[in-house]
Amino acid sequence: MTCTAVVLCAMGLLGGTATAAYADDPKNPPAGTERAGGATADADARRLDDVRKKIDALYRKAEQATDAYNAAKEQVGLQQKEIVELARSIDATQRRLATLKRQAGALASAQYRGGGLPAEAKLMLNVDPEGFLDNATLARKGQLAAKRMISQLSRLEGDLEGYSQSATDRWEKLEANRKKKESARRDIEKKIDEAKKLESRLAAKEKDRLKKLEDELAFEQQQKWLDSGVLKDISNKASAPGKKAIAYATAQIGKDYVWGAEGPDTFDCSGLTLRAWQAAHRTIPRTSQEQWRQLRRVDIKDMRPGDLIIYFTDASHVGMYLGNGAIVHAPRPGRQVTITGAGSMPILGVVRPDGDR
Helix, strand or coil: CHHHHHHHHHHCCCCCCCCHHHCCCCCCCCCCCCCCCCHHHHHHHHHHHHHHHHHHHHHHHHHHHHHHHHHHHHHHHHHHHHHHHHHHHHHHHHHHHHHHHHHHHHHHHHHHHCCCCCHHHHHHHCCCHHHHHHHHHHHHHHHHHHHHHHHHHHHHHHHHHHHHHHHHHHHHHHHHHHHHHHHHHHHHHHHHHHHHHHHHCCCHHHHHHHHHHHHHHHHHHHHHHHHCCCCCCCCCCCCHHHHHHHHHHHHCCCCEECCCCECCCCECHHHHHHHHHHHCCCCCCCCHHHHHHHCEEECHHHCCCCCEEEECCCCCEEEEEEECCEEEECCCCCCECEEEECCCCCEEEEEECCCCC
């Protein structure tokens, strides 16, 4: 935590005045100076900010579509398992049905060999009293066996028909979800490609200015969050699993963001939190939306290092709280896993992967 605090102080995330990195903010030049180019510089700044907003919007839409993609992917996986189970049930039922049909065939053959006379007729023709009673018992048993066989045949045929219909339904749903998954994937990739093209058109200096602009906006949001006094009552310590999760997540700093990646070399935002908590021997949902839906929620004032902060109203981004007002997260394509201010994005809420402990 001490190392984190040092990093945060260097980044200007713990409050106070802006650091030297922001001293030359083009929106707030030092007193007595003027920007060269006047209106041209203002126009360039506005244009760059417009580009930033478009890029940010595209990446946000890609993150939103990720929930639909992962939901469809999960359904595909479940339906594939269900179809495998149905196939096993169909196979077992067909084998039982074949056995019963063989038994029914043997019963029919025995009747044929006996001259085709019904058991009741043979019973009445027997003049021996003891033979009559024996035949009566055998006839009764034969009737019961035949009824049971007919009942089993009917039930198995019904089961087989039901399994076949269920399998057909599952296949139709599987194909529908595969199409949804592919459509969502294409939508995500399209938006990411559009954002990358926008950024690729910028000159090297403009790319540097774009990164600086993003950092400035994150810093401003963090300052507002800190100025609210939100950290005043937060002093909780990380749990033992939380420390392991933090150690894993911070060890990934500098690795590239790649959509859909779960490590070990690249990550997306929820892929990072997933692997970090797996390293702490905790299984959590794959996506930020499911992490928000399924994990236990805690108030911001009760959060502790290792908890996950979910961002935006659609829960489309997640970072891991480190303490001292900071998170580690995988920001977006073109950026690397990094530490930033916990309040640098709109917070939806906080969830705890390791329960009440």
